[in-house]
Amino acid sequence: MCVAPVGVAYRFSMDPLRFEEARAIVSERTRETIGQLPAESVPLDAAAGRILARDICADRDYPPFNRSARDGFAVIASDVANVPATLELVGETRAGEPSRFALEPGKTVEIMTGAPGPENADAVVMVEYSQRDGSSVTLTGSVSAGRNLIMAGSEATQGQCVLKAGTRIGYPSVAQLGTVGCADVPVYRQPSAAILSTGDEVLPIGARPQSYQIRNSNAHSLAAQVRRRGGVPRILPVAKDTLEDTRQRIEEGLSSDILLLSGGVSMGKHDLVEEVLADLGTELFFTSVRIQPGKPLVFGRCRDTLVFGLPGNPLSTMVTFEVFASIAVDLAGGAPSSPLRFQQAPLAEAFRHKPVLTRFLGARLEGEFGETRVRADRGQGSGDVTAFARADCLMVASDRRAEWAAGDLISVMPL
Amino acid sequence: MCVAPVGVAYRFSMDPLRFEEARAIVSERTRETIGQLPAESVPLDAAAGRILARDICADRDYPPFNRSARDGFAVIASDVANVPATLELVGETRAGEPSRFALEPGKTVEIMTGAPGPENADAVVMVEYSQRDGSSVTLTGSVSAGRNLIMAGSEATQGQCVLKAGTRIGYPSVAQLGTVGCADVPVYRQPSAAILSTGDEVLPIGARPQSYQIRNSNAHSLAAQVRRRGGVPRILPVAKDTLEDTRQRIEEGLSSDILLLSGGVSMGKHDLVEEVLADLGTELFFTSVRIQPGKPLVFGRCRDTLVFGLPGNPLSTMVTFEVFASIAVDLAGGAPSSPLRFQQAPLAEAFRHKPVLTRFLGARLEGEFGETRVRADRGQGSGDVTAFARADCLMVASDRRAEWAAGDLISVMPL
Numbered sequence: 001m002c003v004a005p006v007g008v009a010y011r012f013s014m015d016p017l018r019f020e021e022a023r024a025i026v027s028e029r030t031r032e033t034i035g036q037l038p039a040e041s042v043p044l045d046a047a048a049g050r051i052l053a054r055d056i057c058a059d060r061d062y063p064p065f066n067r068s069a070r071d072g073f074a075v076i077a078s079d080v081a082n083v084p085a086t087l088e089l090v091g092e093t094r095a096g097e098p099s100r101f102a103l104e105p106g107k108t109v110e111i112m113t114g115a116p117g118p119e120n121a122d123a124v125v126m127v128e129y130s131q132r133d134g135s136s137v138t139l140t141g142s143v144s145a146g147r148n149l150i151m152a153g154s155e156a157t158q159g160q161c162v163l164k165a166g167t168r169i170g171y172p173s174v175a176q177l178g179t180v181g182c183a184d185v186p187v188y189r190q191p192s193a194a195i196l197s198t199g200d201e202v203l204p205i206g207a208r209p210q211s212y213q214i215r216n217s218n219a220h221s222l223a224a225q226v227r228r229r230g231g232v233p234r235i236l237p238v239a240k241d242t243l244e245d246t247r248q249r250i251e252e253g254l255s256s257d258i259l260l261l262s263g264g265v266s267m268g269k270h271d272l273v274e275e276v277l278a279d280l281g282t283e284l285f286f287t288s289v290r291i292q293p294g295k296p297l298v299f300g301r302c303r304d305t306l307v308f309g310l311p312g313n314p315l316s317t318m319v320t321f322e323v324f325a326s327i328a329v330d331l332a333g334g335a336p337s338s339p340l341r342f343q344q345a346p347l348a349e350a351f352r353h354k355p356v357l358t359r360f361l362g363a364r365l366e367g368e369f370g371e372t373r374v375r376a377d378r379g380q381g382s383g384d385v386t387a388f389a390r391a392d393c394l395m396v397a398s399d400r401r402a403e404w405a406a407g408d409l410i411s412v413m414p415l
Numbered sequence: 416m417c418v419a420p421v422g423v424a425y426r427f428s429m430d431p432l433r434f435e436e437a438r439a440i441v442s443e444r445t446r447e448t449i450g451q452l453p454a455e456s457v458p459l460d461a462a463a464g465r466i467l468a469r470d471i472c473a474d475r476d477y478p479p480f481n482r483s484a485r486d487g488f489a490v491i492a493s494d495v496a497n498v499p500a501t502l503e504l505v506g507e508t509r510a511g512e513p514s515r516f517a518l519e520p521g522k523t524v525e526i527m528t529g530a531p532g533p534e535n536a537d538a539v540v541m542v543e544y545s546q547r548d549g550s551s552v553t554l555t556g557s558v559s560a561g562r563n564l565i566m567a568g569s570e571a572t573q574g575q576c577v578l579k580a581g582t583r584i585g586y587p588s589v590a591q592l593g594t595v596g597c598a599d600v601p602v603y604r605q606p607s608a609a610i611l612s613t614g615d616e617v618l619p620i621g622a623r624p625q626s627y628q629i630r631n632s633n634a635h636s637l638a639a640q641v642r643r644r645g646g647v648p649r650i651l652p653v654a655k656d657t658l659e660d661t662r663q664r665i666e667e668g669l670s671s672d673i674l675l676l677s678g679g680v681s682m683g684k685h686d687l688v689e690e691v692l693a694d695l696g697t698e699l700f701f702t703s704v705r706i707q708p709g710k711p712l713v714f715g716r717c718r719d720t721l722v723f724g725l726p727g728n729p730l731s732t733m734v735t736f737e738v739f740a741s742i743a744v745d746l747a748g749g750a751p752s753s754p755l756r757f758q759q760a761p762l763a764e765a766f767r768h769k770p771v772l773t774r775f776l777g778a779r780l781e782g783e784f785g786e787t788r789v790r791a792d793r794g795q796g797s798g799d800v801t802a803f804a805r806a807d808c809l810m811v812a813s814d815r816r817a818e819w820a821a822g823d824l825i826s827v828m829p830l
Binding site: 064094098115170172174175176178180182202205208210214218222227241263314318339341343346383389391412414 | 460514571582588597627639656758760787
């Protein structure tokens with residue numbers, strides 16, 4: 001790890017890291033920077049996407065009773081070892097009723113899906129395998145013990161932790177929270193991320209730019225990315241290319257948990273961000289990563305705010321957020337880790353690159369089901385928003401491999 | 416396709432479909448049911464996740480000028496065919512300034528990333544390959560024409576459609592919208608989805624259930640799923656197991672674009688949903704699909720509302736929404752299609768099943784980068800919310816294959 005001494009004049013000129021190394025540094029430094037996270041409570045219907053702030057325990061056994069998984073007949077399994085078997089029908093239990101029966105050998109109770117099984121029953125024969133005749137039922141399907149009857153406590157026992165603090169709440173977690181009656185969900189406060197674009201050429205999106213000016217699209221795509229990760233974005237006014245304005249805006253951003261700078265981190269002499277960060281005593285952890293797009297990527301810490309200097313090209317900004325800065329949003333939001341999961345998809349056509357950088361390319365998935373193929377769309381490079389807006393995933397070409405044939409598997413990340 | 420005649424007494428007993436067939440029917444029937452979709456306008460920062468209601472065109476050429484992709488020196492490429500080459504430095508252009516120069520052979524202009532190139536320049540040599548000496552610069556890197564200089568209009572020309580109506584707005588689309596100055600984004604109105612759980616055993620999540628009762632977790636997980644797809648969920652009070660209450664609640668649900676019923680679609684005699692749907696003249700398109708969980712799945716149409724009868728087991732409810740009902744939310748929301756993209760991941764351990772159904776299993780991804788492995792977590796079956804809440808993807812076992820060895824690729828869908 002390469003840490004520039006605080007207060008020493010430095011250029012953004014450390015050796016570039018491999019992207020896995022850079023990710024590890026972001027994780028480590030974020031962990032040591034964030035303190036105790038405050039929690040709050042939100043209604044269950046607002047909890048999706050948030051991160052649980054404490055362990056959630058089962059309020060009772062699950063299932064709370066021996067639950068029938070089918071409509072059918074509750075039996076002692078040994079009674080139907082040989083079928084057809086005719087049993088005496090002693091009653092019926094619907095879902096939403098307590099069980100009023102204790103089964104004896106040779107007897108059965110009609111039972112509905114979700115209903116509690118009678119005492120002594122250890123299986124349910126599906127209604128499809130039954131013929132009823134008055135008070136007797138002939139069962140034509142044999143079942144082993146436990147079949148179609150989920151025993152009380154087999155999914156979770158009372159007091160057992162069913163969701164851990166740090167879980168990102170997806171719809172399956174919502175189901176679990178609802179099941180145990182958690183109507184108000186304890187979640188961590190969302191981390192704040194200030195977003196600062198820099199440069200005289202950058203105008204607000206509502207403005208009409210001169211031919212040599214561009215709009216501040218990066219701030220809005222970053223805000224969408226922050227929001228998607230569960231953070232709260234705060235878009236600052238664009239910093240002009242003066243020391244004073246750059247310094248003032250960066251200081252404003254330091255009141256957030258995370259400061260995302262877009263632009264101003266390459267080697268040009270008009271890049272003032274570096275100078276201001278140095279002046280403010282920013283501790284730099286790395287300044288370059290061997291990826292494309294996004295090589296000149298700066299990560300540091302200033303007054304307990306994690307600072308990312310993202311390159312200003314739109315694709316570089318978006319990709320470096322997804323691959324690096326997202327880790328800080330996740331961890332500062334209470335997630336215990338922020339792994340980057342690659343799935344694999346076969347290439348629609350051959351791909352080659354110079355294996356000195358890990359490359360992230362906008363790409364499209366084509367076809368459905370098991371026939372999905374991935375096709376890269378390089379467009380005109382890392383400024384080509386139009387090409388990237390057609391993408392539905394990132395294709396990842398490892399720095400350890402040069403060539404892929406059509407049909408070879410390659411890594412993809414959903415957008 | 417099997418359509419039961421309206422008004423004829425029917426049971427939910429059509430032949431089960433393969434899941435691809437069932438998906439095609441949901442797409443087709445949704446398309447013929449939804450009319451012209453109303454549009455509205457939202458601020459760019461609220462547009463992520465929404466679906467574009469009209470084509471978005473480039474307001475000018477992109478880039479609007481020949482844009483330098485690097486800090487360096489704008490050149491006529493033939494001047495640096497042999498390096499080192501010493502050129503006369505005639506000026507400097509920063510990003511945010513118009514270009515004031517026209518290059519002649521043997522001359523160069525210092526240029527910053529994002530700045531417009533001088534007239535006649537066709538490439539930029541990176542500053543890393545330069546040595547400056549007063550008014551001359553020696554360049555040590557040769558470049559071909561077009562290198563590091565993105566020509567005006569090469570990404571998009573003025574008036575060109577850069578985002579199509581029907582695009583789901585992700586962060587790359589936000590970047591595109593911001594780039595062309597679209598501060599207020601035309602999007603389709605979000606489709607509404609009523610959610611109705613049925614059964615005397617089902618209580619609101621805030622209630623304290625008796626041992627034989629359960630909480631209405633399905634309504635809340637479905638609401639999270641609807642919201643994630645861009646729909647607006649409306650949770651109805653649980654329908655009691657009487658014809659009157661079931662009918663009243665279902666009629667309430669018919670004021671929404673989509674009605675999601677959870678429970679009440681299996682063969683049990685206390686399932687009243689079927690009877691009420693028939694009474695209301697519901698046209699049924701299918702009643703069973705060869706998948707697990709979720710085989711008894713009903714899809715139909717009643718008074719222009721698309722009706723899904725999802726099985727009541729929590730996993731069945733969630734999976735059948737993701738695989739089938741989500742199509743209706745997507746298409747009714749204005750998406751032109753709703754493909755199911757499977758990626759592949761190698762199995763952490765061997766898997767086998769009886770290949771008569773397509774199986775969806777909660778599963779976990781392990782490891783990072785190219786080493787990601789998938790591991791199924793079957794738990795106690797389709798009622799086991801606790802096991803499913805640990806999952807971070809669905810593993811999909813095709814009905815056309817019985818066995819996979821550890822390390823074999825299998826299909827996965829992110830949750």
